[in-house]
Amino acid sequence: MIYLCRIGKLEDGENGAVFSRYAGVRRFDQLPISDKTKRGLKEAKFVEMVDIQRAALPHALCGRDILGAARTGSGKTLAFVIPVLEKLHKERWGPEDGVGCIIISPTRELAAQTFSVLNKVGKFHKFSAGLLIGGREGVDVEKERVNHMNVLVCAPGRLLQHMDETPNFECSNLKILILDEADRVLDSAFKGQLDPIISQLPKRRQTLLFSATQTKKVKDLARLSLRDPEYISVHAESVTATPTTLTQTVIIVPVEKKLDMLWSFIKSHLNYRILVFLSTKKQVKFVHEAFNKLRPGIPLKSLHGKMSQEKRMGVYSQFIERQSVLFCTDVLARGLDFDKLVDWVVQVDCPEDVASYIHRVGRTARFNASGKSLLFLTPSEEKMVERLQEARIPVKVTKANSDKLQEVSRLLASLLVNFPDLQTVAQRAFITYLRSIHKRRDKEIFDVTKLSIEDFSASLGLPFTPRIRFANLKTKKKGVFERSIALEPENDDEDNVVAPTRVVKKDLLGEDLEEEDFPLRPNEEGKGVEKSNKDEGVPMPGTRVSKNKKLKISQHRPSGSRVKFDEEGNPVAPLAIVAATTETEVALDEEARKDYYKKLGEQLRKVDHEDKKVEREKRREKRMKEKIKRKQGEMEEEEEEEGSASSEEETGQKRKRAKKMYFDDNGDGDEEKEGGKINTDAISIAELEEMALKLITQS
Numbered sequence: 064m065i066y067l068c069r070i071g072k073l074e075d076g077e078n079g080a081v082f083s084r085y086a087g088v089r090r091f092d093q094l095p096i097s098d099k100t101k102r103g104l105k106e107a108k109f110v111e112m113v114d115i116q117r118a119a120l121p122h123a124l125c126g127r128d129i130l131g132a133a134r135t136g137s138g139k140t141l142a143f144v145i146p147v148l149e150k151l152h153k154e155r156w157g158p159e160d161g162v163g164c165i166i167i168s169p170t171r172e173l174a175a176q177t178f179s180v181l182n183k184v185g186k187f188h189k190f191s192a193g194l195l196i197g198g199r200e201g202v203d204v205e206k207e208r209v210n211h212m213n214v215l216v217c218a219p220g221r222l223l224q225h226m227d228e229t230p231n232f233e234c235s236n237l238k239i240l241i242l243d244e245a246d247r248v249l250d251s252a253f254k255g256q257l258d259p260i261i262s263q264l265p266k267r268r269q270t271l272l273f274s275a276t277q278t279k280k281v282k283d284l285a286r287l288s289l290r291d292p293e294y295i296s297v298h299a300e301s302v303t304a305t306p307t308t309l310t311q312t313v314i315i316v317p318v319e320k321k322l323d324m325l326w327s328f329i330k331s332h333l334n335y336r337i338l339v340f341l342s343t344k345k346q347v348k349f350v351h352e353a354f355n356k357l358r359p360g361i362p363l364k365s366l367h368g369k370m371s372q373e374k375r376m377g378v379y380s381q382f383i384e385r386q387s388v389l390f391c392t393d394v395l396a397r398g399l400d401f402d403k404l405v406d407w408v409v410q411v412d413c414p415e416d417v418a419s420y421i422h423r424v425g426r427t428a429r430f431n432a433s434g435k436s437l438l439f440l441t442p443s444e445e446k447m448v449e450r451l452q453e454a455r456i457p458v459k460v461t462k463a464n465s466d467k468l469q470e471v472s473r474l475l476a477s478l479l480v481n482f483p484d485l486q487t488v489a490q491r492a493f494i495t496y497l498r499s500i501h502k503r504r505d506k507e508i509f510d511v512t513k514l515s516i517e518d519f520s521a522s523l524g525l526p527f528t529p530r531i532r533f534a535n536l537k538t539k540k541k542g543v544f545e546r547s548i549a550l551e552p553e554n555d556d557e558d559n560v561v562a563p564t565r566v567v568k569k570d571l572l573g574e575d576l577e578e579e580d581f582p583l584r585p586n587e588e589g590k591g592v593e594k595s596n597k598d599e600g601v602p603m604p605g606t607r608v609s610k611n612k613k614l615k616i617s618q619h620r621p622s623g624s625r626v627k628f629d630e631e632g633n634p635v636a637p638l639a640i641v642a643a644t645t646e647t648e649v650a651l652d653e654e655a656r657k658d659y660y661k662k663l664g665e666q667l668r669k670v671d672h673e674d675k676k677v678e679r680e681k682r683r684e685k686r687m688k689e690k691i692k693r694k695q696g697e698m699e700e701e702e703e704e705e706g707s708a709s710s711e712e713e714t715g716q717k718r719k720r721a722k723k724m725y726f727d728d729n730g731d732g733d734e735e736k737e738g739g740k741i742n743t744d745a746i747s748i749a750e751l752e753e754m755a756l757k758l759i760t761q762s
């Protein structure tokens with residue numbers, strides 16, 4: 064049974080709604096809490112309570128289960144940290160009592176932030192607290208300590224790992240469980256971790272759930288076996304679901320103009336702290352690396368779930384230290400306070416739903432600070448505006464001022480030519496973004512077939528449009544998409560990674576991208592590929608060619624040299640010389656390719672063989688010369704010793720014979736200097752070797 068309890072009011076059967084006896088207090092030091100906690104709050108400069116704290120603390124301190132809901136940045140953390148400290152204080156908890164409280168956060172950064180608030184406010188208590196989020200120390204180091212911790216602040220995965228692997232780790236004494244960002248922790252992404260955790264916790268405990276977008280799904284609450292929880296929502300009646308100090312703008316941008324818009328925004332906001340949300344890690348990686356190389360004039364950082372723990376913490380603190388742009392995925396969407404310093408939240412990609420929107424923009428305008436947010440919506444996502452307005456989110460829709468737009472896609476195209484690795488990153492960004500759109504549940508808003516794939520890939524600077532396949536995609540659109548079988552989803556981590564689908568060979572541009580290895584390679588089978596209308600050569604990796612346009616490529620430029628561009632500024636691959644173009648598209652000529660490579664191979668082998676033969680003869684000649692020279696030297700010495708005239712003649716004959724071997728190959732009889740060529744036509748190698756042998760053995 065859930066009691067619906069508005070701010071500060073307790074349902075009371077006799078005389079209707081009355082205010083709880085604490086609803087009147089406004090200061091922390093008026094609360095019935097321990098001096099240790101009051102000292103911690105005072106030292107952390109927390110004096111006056113905010114709404115959610117005034118409403119929730121009286122119930123929480125009485126030991127009731129709570130479902131707390133309040134806007135982002137409105138002080139929910141203290142609303143559960145104080146009850147944790149007071150619960151253990153009342154139970155006279157000591158280090159030997161083991162785990163008395165667990166606080167579960169959906170991300171490591173949020174767990175770390177909560178851990179720091181707990182330490183600040185609880186510094187005068189004697190309890191031990193541990194942060195379980197992995198990273199450099201790793202689970203082994205934690206294993207030694209986790210059993211002596213009274214309070215654990217953790218991400219679900221790491222807690223479950225200890226429950227499964229750490230000897231003697233048990234939570235049978237647990238008194239209070241906190242789920243921060245409860246609706247996220249309870250959603251399907253964490254189900255595989257949360258359910259086993261809950262099953263190992265005692266049912267007799269206090270449970271507090273907090274979020275700006277609180278779940279009220281009974282099945283969620285039933286999983287936690289809540290006992291008559293108090294539902295406290297301090298902003299339910301307020302005019303907006305987002306902070307009143309937040310200015311929210313939506314701009315309609317075609318997908319292929321997003322990066323131009325983002326680049327122009329950054330260039331015109333160089334003295335701000337800007338958080339930029341993109342859908343996938345690969346996009347974060349690409350935009351960060353590409354924009355970094357273009358040097359916008361403000362430091363750029365990136366953060367996503369696949370980075371190491373240390374790197375993530377480092378990037379997070381650097382972002383707080385100075386004005387910069389932080390590209391990130393939804394791993395930073397919830398709970399993080401950034402010390403109330405974020406000026407702008409820019410959502411380049413539309414969030415999955417309204418709740419995600421609220422949490423993302425909630426990174427700014429925290430606790431009375433002002434903030435601004437900008438959401439890019441493609442024309443096909445415009446319905447999201449309705450969804451937001453229905454949820455009491457006051458967004459203002461505007462159009463992009465196109466003459467202010469700084470085109471960055473051309474700069475990206477030349478970047479990708481000069482940094483081939485970046486091209487692979489761009490391809491991954493292209494594929495994972497489209498896949499993330501395709502996997503979205505709300506098909507009224509997210510429809511990948513409504514996006515101009517070629518233009519989008521060009522906007523990333525890609526010379527050709529990668530091939531991609533989507534599961535069960537029904538589309539009439541010829542060519543780029545077709546039905547496919549999705550592969551097993553990748554392990555879902557904090558980035559809302561979207562399950563990959565297999566990339567397949569297509570005949571549209573004859574280019575295929577295997578998910579595993581991104582270097583582009585010509586279509587292996589060539590099935591369904593139009594026959595080339597040229598007889599020679601090997602098809603090239605597909606380049607983007609407009610219809611009916613012949614590829615004008617120098618027939619004499621050796622492949623692998625500098626990159627050429629066609630009229631449209633698209634780089635043309637080295638082997639384009641052998642490309643065949645049909646009326647509508649570049650095709651791959653399989654036979655021609657095979658012939659070309661076959662001929663190439665034969666030529667190489669032949670040249671190789673001749674080279675080896677010449678090499679061998681040179682080596683032999685060198686050896687022979689050395690031996691004969693040595694031999695002649697020895698013979699002359701002997702004859703001089705013997706002083707016999709007759710031998711002189713003989714030596715001369717021998718010398719003549721020996722020299723005969725060194726005529727140059729035109730046979731004109733010139734005296735060869737030492738080191739001339741062996742005239743192998745006159746004497747076979749075998750004879751030569753026999754003569755050399757005789758000379759050597761005559762000594």
Ligand SMILES: Nc1ncnc2c1ncn2[C@@H]1O[C@H](COP(=O)(O)OP(=O)(O)OP(=O)(O)O)[C@@H](O)[C@H]1O
Binds near residue numbers: 108110116138140
């Ligand atoms: N009573 C208070 N007095 C002064 N500052 C406060 C008070 N309560 C919270 N704050 C500050 O307000 C900011 C936001 O608090 P907190 O992070 O708890 O918000 P939240 O509701 O948990 O936000 P989110 O929904 O994003 O998780 C923090 O910087 C915190 O220190």
